[in-house]
Amino acid sequence: MDCKPVVVVSRCLTGENSRYDGEIINNEFVKRMGSIFHFIPFCPEIEAHMGVPRNPIILVRKRNGNMVAREKFTGIDKTETLIKVSKDFLESLKEVHGFLLKSKSPSCGWKDTKIYDSYGTQISSKGKGLFSRQIRKYFPYVPIVSDSVLNLSYLRMRFVLKVFSFYWVEKQTIKMRSKEDIAHFEKEYAHVLKNFGIEQLSFGFCSENVPFDLMLEELRLLLLKAVSHTIDKKRLLELYNIFSAIFNVDLKLAVTGIKC
Numbered sequence: 001m002d003c004k005p006v007v008v009v010s011r012c013l014t015g016e017n018s019r020y021d022g023e024i025i026n027n028e029f030v031k032r033m034g035s036i037f038h039f040i041p042f043c044p045e046i047e048a049h050m051g052v053p054r055n056p057i058i059l060v061r062k063r064n065g066n067m068v069a070r071e072k073f074t075g076i077d078k079t080e081t082l083i084k085v086s087k088d089f090l091e092s093l094k095e096v097h098g099f100l101l102k103s104k105s106p107s108c109g110w111k112d113t114k115i116y117d118s119y120g121t122q123i124s125s126k127g128k129g130l131f132s133r134q135i136r137k138y139f140p141y142v143p144i145v146s147d148s149v150l151n152l153s154y155l156r157m158r159f160v161l162k163v164f165s166f167y168w169v170e171k172q173t174i175k176m177r178s179k180e181d182i183a184h185f186e187k188e189y190a191h192v193l194k195n196f197g198i199e200q201l202s203f204g205f206c207s208e209n210v211p212f213d214l215m216l217e218e219l220r221l222l223l224l225k226a227v228s229h230t231i232d233k234k235r236l237l238e239l240y241n242i243f244s245a246i247f248n249v250d251l252k253l254a255v256t257g258i259k260c
């Protein structure tokens with residue numbers, strides 16, 4: 001593979017010493033995925049100069065509903081700093097096709113982070129960490145996965161497929177310069193589009209009066225939405241074969257260690 005999809009990964013999942021307690025994580029999947037992804041490791045808490053080891057932080061939902069991050073033992077509020085480093089980092093990304101996040105973290109957790117009330121008592125609902133909350137604001141369709149589901153091979157395969165689908169859409173649309181290019185794309189990749197439930201591209205947005213840039217952005221969004229939907233196992237395997245051929249890499253072998 002000449003070029004690889006860009007995936008932001010929680011730094012601690014790459015085996016680097018960035019956790020609050022200094023624990024090193026060895027994630028075999030992340031190691032293996034280095035062959036098909038270009039990883040950008042990021043740790044919001046290290047970026048915020050919180051050091052290793054450090055006081056752990058917790059997510060607190062205030063009475064007015066606002067979510068804040070506080071040091072567990074001192075109560076020091078780290079919200080503003082963590083949001084700033086997260087935004088700075090996300091704004092600095094030139095391109096990104098996926099996020100692989102550490103579960104349960106008050107910064108990186110994806111829907112499974114414990115939340116506390118102002119008195120430090122855990123409440124029943126769980127939520128997203130401060131960094132993860134920012135991601136969706138900047139990248140509404142980009143695939144995101146938590147390391148907690150990576151032991152399930154179907155979910156692992158689904159994430160990799162979504163990242164490659166996202167990458168494919170971005171690579172294809174960026175080189176389109178005319179309506180003819182769109183028509184050519186539709187013809188050449190009809191078999192791929194069909195697997196994402198698109199029988200025919202709506203040429204409603206190809207009317208004479210619509211500027212090409214606008215038309216292209218509509219097409220891009222339509223495709224990104226289509227590839228972000230969950231697909232069934234049969235089509236997933238079909239698309240693995242298709243994208244393996246397009247990108248000249250055996251994706252199934254890379255993900256599962258099993259040859260197609």
Ligand code: SF4
Pocket residue numbers: 010011012013018019020042043044045046102105107108109
């Ligand atoms: S979960 Fe996120 S904030 Fe915590 S150590 Fe890992 S990368 Fe850093």
